[in-house]
Amino acid sequence: MNWIAFIDQSFVLSIGGLAFAIKLKQRLPHAQFTIYEKASEVGGTWRDNIYPGAASDIGVHFYSLSSDLKSDWSFTQAGQAEILAYWINLAHKYHLYPHVIFNTRVIGARWDSDAQRYHIDAENVNTSERIPTSAEILVSANGILEIPHMPKIAGLGMFKGDLFHSARWKDVSLKGRKVGVIGNGSSAMQFMPHIAEQPDVEVTQFCRTPKWILPPVRQPYSTRWKWCLTHVPLLLQLYRFVWFMKSGGLYMIFSNALFRWLVTKRTTQYMLSEAPEQYHDRMIPRFPVGCKRLLFDNFGYLESLHKPNVRLVYDGLTEIVEDGVLMKGGQKIDLDVIILATGFVADEYAIPIRGLNGQTIQEYYDAYGAPRAYLGTTLPGFPNFYMLSGPNTATGHSSVLYSEELQIDYCLALIAPVLADKAKSFEVTPEATDSYNENIQARLARSVFVHCNSWYRKGGDGIISSIFPGSQTRFWWWLRAPVWCHYRVVTPKSHVHDSYVIGGDVWKQQQKQGQRFGTTVGVIMYGGALVLGLGLALAGFYLPEGL
Structure with a gap:
């Protein structure tokens, strides 16, 4: 019996594991599989990111499965609770819960060439009980961003108040307290206006680099429109296609200098018209729009800066002390709570998966100076190992779930022959991987992403290892079917346990x-x-x- 194991234990974007399992059941209904989930419920980022205002920044009709469209979303960019309910309903609909081992994390795996399978070590997060198992196929659905990035600030562990990362939100009372927010990325953009609504909460946001903030795009859906999407034939599918085309139009920010200049002018006007004048000379970035993640002012972030209980601080933060922070000029700012909105580590693979030569994935990354893969999906030296949202698959303008669906279709084309016993394993060749990465890095070298530091790059300023250098249409074209000559195949030689390798x-x-x-x-x-x-x-x- 051939088994598939899913590592779906991250806190961010692990809905990819559910998406893979659903398509697997649809396409290969007799496949046996197990999902290892570190938490006690499905849902990934939408289960764990519970900060106020958590919502998608992509149109939710495009940020949902193509096979399971939903007609009655409340907003164009849905909130955390509604998206979580969507995925829990899908897990019930497709009877996925019997396949999930909850409260269990994978702590390692190694490929056995003789047995043509992975030996997997898992661990119960509550009891520390070790759970050994094995599988012919291993799928990593860890997501793009799993590990919260902890800033390297002196005294981080000295603070005596409440300190937590926004991705690990703590339900603590902020009433009457002095709150410091370190960071000004997408999460801070969403929760800042909500905590600032409490007039007795003093909010100080510490910003290192200004960000481009585009006008809001989030709108509620009317009852009439939801009725139309539910009852008018093919309207729901057409509307999803409209969102696909919108994201394609947004890609012009990255690919067309004239369009980027126009967006820069419009965004600058918007920011200066909405933000307090006292911040105008500090908040307009010097790098081009699109170099960092696009941010949309969907919850009134710029408007919230006018509140008397909110202030921005651009002076460098040098140290955290027991009851506050110290600034470059020696000024001390007293704080009761510190919220780290400092993003995630995007350039490491934490689980020691070992391939043909005993090398881990992280060691493979290190050998090339940054994460890399073939089509962001397969790795040389790691047979029957597949990644969702691997290196250079993020877009910055489109739905990550759409990218993952393309990857899933690609993976299933390689998995099906193994489940049918026509092949034992598939491994991408080093030559194909080298050629692919030379191609995309040449494209990225001419892109907007080289003009600033961002999580798209190794270490913030190194090789661009997260973003894909093209439109979603290009990504679809490249993943539409495997190029078989790019793979080494182990096939059964006879009815005995012998086998041999061919191209x-x-x-x-x-x-x-x-x-x-x-x-x-x-x-x-x-x-x-x-x-x-x-x-x-x-x-x-x-x-x-x-x-």
Whole structure:
């Protein structure tokens, strides 16, 4: 029996594991699989990111499964609770819960070439009980951003008040307290206006680098429009396509200098018109729009800066002390709560998965100076190992779930022959991986992403290892089907346990020959049966009775 194991234990974007499992059940209904989930419920980022205002920044009709469209979303960019409910409903609909081992994290895995399978070490997060298992296929659905980035600020562990990362939100009372927010990325943009609504909460936001903040795009859906999406045939599918086209238009920010200049002018006007004048000379970035993640003012962040209980501080923060922070000029700012909105570590793979030569994925990354993969999905030296949202798959303008669906379709084309016992394993070649990465890095070298530091790059300023250098249409085209000559294939040699390695193009040619042979045999057998049947019928017609 062939088994598939999913590592779906991250706090961010691990809905990819659910998406993979759903498509697996649809396409290969007899596949046996297990999902290892570190938490006690499904939902990934939408289960764990519970900070006020948490919501998608992509149109939710495009940030949902293509096979399970929902007509009654409340907003164009849905909130955390509504998206979480959507995924929990899907997990029930497709009977995924029996396949999930909750409260269990994968702590390592290694490939066994003789057995053609991964030996997996898992651990119960509550009892520390070790759970050894194995699988022919290993799927990593950890997501793009799993580990919260902790800033390197002196005295971080000295603070005596409440200190937590926004991705690990603590339900503590902020009433009447002095709150410091370190960071000004997408999460801070969403929760800042909400905590600032309490007039007795003093909010100080510490910003290192200004960010481009685009006008809001989030709108509520009317009851009439939701009725139309529910009852008008094909309207829901057409509306999803409209969102796909919108994201394609947004890609022009990254690919077209004139369009980027126009967006820069419009965004600058918006920011200066909405933000307090006292911050105008500090908040307009010097890097081009699109170099960092696009931020949308969907919850009134700039408007909240006018409140008397909110202030921005751009002076450098040098140290955290027991009851506050110290600034470059020696000023001390007293705080009761510190919220770290400092993003995630995007350039490391924390789980020690070991491939053919005992090398881990992180060691493979380190050998090249940054994360890399073939199509962001497969790695040389790691047979039957597949990644969702791997290196250079983020877009900055489109739905990560759409990218993951493309990856899933690609992976299933490689997984199906293994489940059918036509092959034992597939491993992408180093040559194909090198060629692919040379191609995308050449494209990225001419892109807008080289003009600033961001989490798209290794260490913030190194190789661009997270973003994809193209539109979603290009990504679809490149992943539409495997290029078999880019893979080494281990195939069964006979009915015994022996096997041998061939090139993917040879394997594909053998499958075609087998298909032609099977078709020919089928035609001969069908034709022979037809001739025999006609002969017997004619014989019965002409032969005398009783013969």
